[in-house]
Amino acid sequence: MEQLTSILTGIGYAFSIMAAAPLVTGIVKATKAGLQNRRGPGILQAYYDLFKLLRKDSVVSPTTSWIFTLAPYIYFAGAFGAAALLVSGNLFMLIYFLAAGRFFLALASLDAGSAFGGMGGSREMFINVLVEPVLLLVMLTVAVRAGSTDLAAMMGAAAANPLSLPYIFAAIAFLIILVAESGRIPVDNPDTHLELTMIHEGMVLEYSGRWLGLIFWASAIKQLVFILLFTTLFVPWQPAELSPAVAGLWGAGKILVTALVLAAIETSTNKMRLFKVPGFMGAAGMLALLALVAQ
């Protein structure tokens, strides 16, 4: 019974993350436009884009196989499942749900037979090789304290001891991971798919219509999942004794601030060369190790 409720809570959570994810993307985009003195799209533009894409027909290359058709569903399901696991799941499970989506999307990138897609897939898997160990290290700074890799226990442990030096190191390290995982500058550029920035957007170049809509939505969900991990595990600051409604608003406020920080990072840095990324991730890894030792 208890299990059933936790599963149902997880699913409800996943649906609300799915609903809110494009809004966060919209906020980041609008803030970025503001910071760059542009008149950008409204914050709801991401929704309009998604629903427009979900209405459109698709053009598919005759070179592709069923892998190409299947991949968007798996990518979406991986992100949605990860969102459902946030409240009651296991850390490794969440990571491997996202890994499954990435695996199939990278396969699909090779399927159309163009060099652009393959380049995107290759780089995505490369970035993942750098990100995954650091992600695990930084997550373990919380998990070691919790004595468990269950996300609920980790969130409890984080909330119990919110302000300490190791946490600041870990938070910076996770912010770097967050930037890389959501495909943002300086690691990737979410707005273009030119050769230089050809990572995630290069990988999905051959998609159009509804499948592209699914992929965009899944990417937005994945980004919000990482923002939520960041706000609940690494900046778990919260005044004591808040009523549930106020606590919810507080949480939303933290997400908003994180989104603003992402926009600020993206405006104030340059896209770095692909082979500078290992050093960037290495810095995050060092910070994560420092956080572990300092505990």
Place this chain on the structure above:
Amino acid sequence: MTTELLLYLSLLLFITGVLSAFASSNNKIANYVAHGMAALGCLAAVLCAIFIFAGGTVDLAVSWPKPLGLITIRLDYLAAFFLSVIGVAGCAVSIYAIGYSREYYGDGRRYQAMVALYNAFLLSLVLVVTVSHVAAFIVVWELMAVTSFFLVNYKHEHAGAGRAAFVYIVMTHIGTAFIITAFLLLAHKAGSLDFGSLARAAGNLEGWTKNAVFLCALIGFGAKAGIIPLHIWLPRAHPAAPSHVSALMSGVMIKTAIYGLCRFYLDFLGVGPAWWGVLVIALAVISSVLGVLYALMEHDLKRLLAYSSVENVGIILLGMGAGLIFAAKGQGMLAALAWGAALYHVLNHAIFKSLLFMGAGAVLYSTHTKDIEHLGGLIKRMPYSALWFLAGAAAISALPPFNGFISEWLTFQALFYLPQALDGASGKVFGVLLVGLLGLTGALAAACFVKAFGVTFLAKPRSIHAEQAKEADITMLVPMAMLTGLCVILGLWPEPVFNLLKQILAGAAGVDAYQAFAQTAWHAVIVQSGLVTANIEMPAVAALVLLSGGVAVTLYRLYGKPQVTQGETWTCGIVPTARMEYTATGFSKPVRLAFRAILRPQRETLVDSNPNRYFGRRLSYHISITDIFSQFYRPINTGIINAAQFMKAIQTGSVQLYIGYITAITVLALFLSTRW
């Protein structure tokens, strides 16, 4: 009673298989009868294992005429587990062999020899895990080495096959020497060659002897398992053998070495010092990270899979090493978790690596090339082979809900709790770094199998071979489908395996299996004690997968059924050809550059010097990776050659001088014998 009859039946079927291979000179009959016998023999082995788990341990003593004497066979849970690993993978591979080995029909008697050796190989595998007598073990271990040597050497006229077989036989014998030493050190103390007395004797060993036994077993079995730096034979021998034999060697044979390690560390030696585990983990990390890096760089599909076996043995050893540390620190329950992770991965790897080798074999069968740069587009020409290979690739990349995920998850959990057993900050960092390294291995493995599957099966064919590929025979597809089914079942329903692990680990010293796997239910395994909790609920995961997929499909159909039109892949306005596809070399390039300190890539670009530099130039590009551990043996190599040079000075070829040597030695011997 039934248990031992099934074992005898299994052995009898294999022997019949060996004999029936020669009964008729018709290759076709030999193929069907002998491989049929092999499949049935494996089935009998699985049934035997089931009876052991259901009915308990069985001890057999078989009396042979002198000089063999009494040979004991002990069918305990550990043996039963490995028996089922051999049986399941062996059964599928034997059915596959019926279709695959047709390619060799023209070989006449050599073909029959191969079929006979295949049965003898299976016979030796089954015996290795069941005999419980040192002398008998060494004999069947050698039988395994020799039969597999001949199978590797089957295509000896091909460049490299003979060399591969030679390296294999040398390495395996170096290993055997260490295994014999380990056994004899124990047997000397026990005064008996029976496994049961060895376990009792280990308790009275002095520290250094115990450590020596530990190290000799690690080196000896490690050479067979292919841990780095003893792996050099593995990426040569596995691709050289016929594909069904490679499947068996990579999926099953290297597991007999894991069996040997389990026998020594769980059964004989008991709890040891913590540095044993640290040493095993250090080797495991080197094997897993380097193994997968080399796998990612490979273009030869079978070599890629062979290197990936090195990686997976590393993952198995990570669990074993953690288990040794936990046992040394008195954390029995966590030790059970770690050993359970290792054993679960043994089973999983046997299943998906056999599956992947069979897939590679199917590709080789219909395209006659193993080089993935010459393949592509096979998913449309070989749809079923592609599907089964993809399932194997997903399982080995530990994607949920496949079986690889469960064992990877268990290993992650075991390593996560490792800092609890270690002292001090450095111990904590060590433990946590291992989790990061396992994550790195997982990410590299995913990249490796995206490349392997993507370049081989997707996009357009890159050569005429790939264009003309035909789907593999039904006898090859059915066993692959069987193993795919097992990958899914063992991923979604791990509980039966957990129950077996509980039985196997129950008797081991320093391992508290009952508590660790106490609360298994049909839906979950829960490891719980104080702070330590870990649970995994695969049905919930399956439901979640279905629900998430449902949401995706609903979104897709939100506005009704869409129209999907075809349009050629956009390639900047020119007609796309297979030459524009991303190559395997290109795919792995970022990793190759990032890890160039380890991989040391060397590239060579040759430009054809045409009088006109703007037209008609031909570029040839060659890249090679050197395995850094191939240098490791160079000093030994030169040492042996120098010693031989020195011996040449004594060996003059003059008979008189030799008689002189003999006389001198005889006089010396006489002198010594009178003095003492």
